[in-house]
Amino acid sequence: MKNSEQLSRLLITVGLLIVIALPFVARSVDTQDIVEVHARMAESGGWMPGTIQAQTGIPLYLRLTSDDVMHGFAIGQSDNPAVDVLPGKITEVTVAFDKPGTYTYYCTRWCGPNHWRMRGTIEVTGNEMPSSQAINPPLYIKLNLDIDTPHLASATPAVIPDAQRGAIFSALLPDSYLLPDYYLSHSPAQVYLDVQVDPALATLSNSDLWGLVAYIWQSNTTPEGLTEGQRLFAQNCAACHGETGNGDGVFSADINALAGKYPANFSDPASLLGAGPALLQGKILRGGMGTGMPSWGPIFTNQQTWDLVSYLYTFQFK
Numbered sequence: 001m002k003n004s005e006q007l008s009r010l011l012i013t014v015g016l017l018i019v020i021a022l023p024f025v026a027r028s029v030d031t032q033d034i035v036e037v038h039a040r041m042a043e044s045g046g047w048m049p050g051t052i053q054a055q056t057g058i059p060l061y062l063r064l065t066s067d068d069v070m071h072g073f074a075i076g077q078s079d080n081p082a083v084d085v086l087p088g089k090i091t092e093v094t095v096a097f098d099k100p101g102t103y104t105y106y107c108t109r110w111c112g113p114n115h116w117r118m119r120g121t122i123e124v125t126g127n128e129m130p131s132s133q134a135i136n137p138p139l140y141i142k143l144n145l146d147i148d149t150p151h152l153a154s155a156t157p158a159v160i161p162d163a164q165r166g167a168i169f170s171a172l173l174p175d176s177y178l179l180p181d182y183y184l185s186h187s188p189a190q191v192y193l194d195v196q197v198d199p200a201l202a203t204l205s206n207s208d209l210w211g212l213v214a215y216i217w218q219s220n221t222t223p224e225g226l227t228e229g230q231r232l233f234a235q236n237c238a239a240c241h242g243e244t245g246n247g248d249g250v251f252s253a254d255i256n257a258l259a260g261k262y263p264a265n266f267s268d269p270a271s272l273l274g275a276g277p278a279l280l281q282g283k284i285l286r287g288g289m290g291t292g293m294p295s296w297g298p299i300f301t302n303q304q305t306w307d308l309v310s311y312l313y314t315f316q317f318k
């Protein structure tokens with residue numbers, strides 16, 4: 001989570017510069033310091049230029065315009081608001097970075113089935129600020145998970161697991177089940193198999209035990225996190241996975257035609273309950289190579305990815 005602290009610093013810098021610095025400094029900038037960026041649909045070439053150079057601590061001035069339809073512009077791993085990029089109009093954005101590295105900028109408007117391919121990079125060189133920390137590898141890498149092996153749940157509930165029902169029996173639940181390390185590294189199906197054989201819980205019925213599984217999930221999420229996850233899902237995922245997670249979004253047929261796979265159906269308990277949070281994190285960060293599932297690693301902050309993971313389980317838990 002150190003990583004996300006550092007990223008939020010970046011976005012504050014970005015945000016402040018957009019709001020405060022632009023009116024003062026814009027006039028004193030040489031035109032050659034301004035980068036013109038043209039947006040086109042991915043099939044017509046995407047962003048031009050596709051790579052932009054910048055230096056740490058030095059503001060980068062961008063003039064954005066579209067050569068075809070409406071697009072949007074945002075820089076990944078920051079919460080700074082996206083801006084619209086309209087045909088025949090110029091949108092000016094000023095950004096600054098406090099850490100060298102490769103940043104991804106991307107389109108935020110659904111301009112077509114290849115919308116998510118509209119990505120470019122900003123290569124930032126210069127001195128690392130002393131506050132910057134080394135990138136912490138994501139949990140799925142630390143746990144050495146093979147995210148490509150099938151993960152069908154070995155147990156599924158007869159009715160939708162209800163966290164409130166689980167809460168009734170939570171006093172019986174040994175504390176170790178509530179630890180984030182346990183929650184993040186176990187699929188709900190594994191949690192169920194663990195609680196099922198736990199002597200402390202021997203008196204409980206199947207639906208009580210599944211309630212505890214949902215309760216463990218709920219204890220590791222916050223209402224704010226779920227709201228943010230819902231917002232991110234509607235904005236970035238629903239076009240393929242569908243509003244209700246059924247895998248039937250408006251682009252699902254296009255994606256299947258392009259990549260030979262339909263978007264995952266999160267309302268299928270056998271599939272979602274067999275996947276733990278760290279595994280879902282891995283799928284989201286890395287994407288499914290060649291399947292049409294985009295890679296979101298360069299786009300979301302650490303916290304945003306976990307918020308999405310928490311939200312995905314709402315398709316299975318009450």
Ligand code: HEC
Binds near residue numbers: 294
């Ligand atoms: C362009 C279409 C598309 C978009 C947009 C998209 N996905 Fe996917 N997603 C897919 C496809 C196709 C698969 C199936 C890949 C496979 O079966 O290996 C998939 C699979 C997944 C999986 C793996 C499910 C599993 O059980 O293995 C997760 C998790 C996932 N998507 C989450 C997301 C999230 C979160 C977002 C939004 C941030 C998102 N997806 C956006 C197309 C998309």
Ligand SMILES: [Cu+2]
Binds near residue numbers: 070072108111115118
């Ligand atoms: Cu676009």
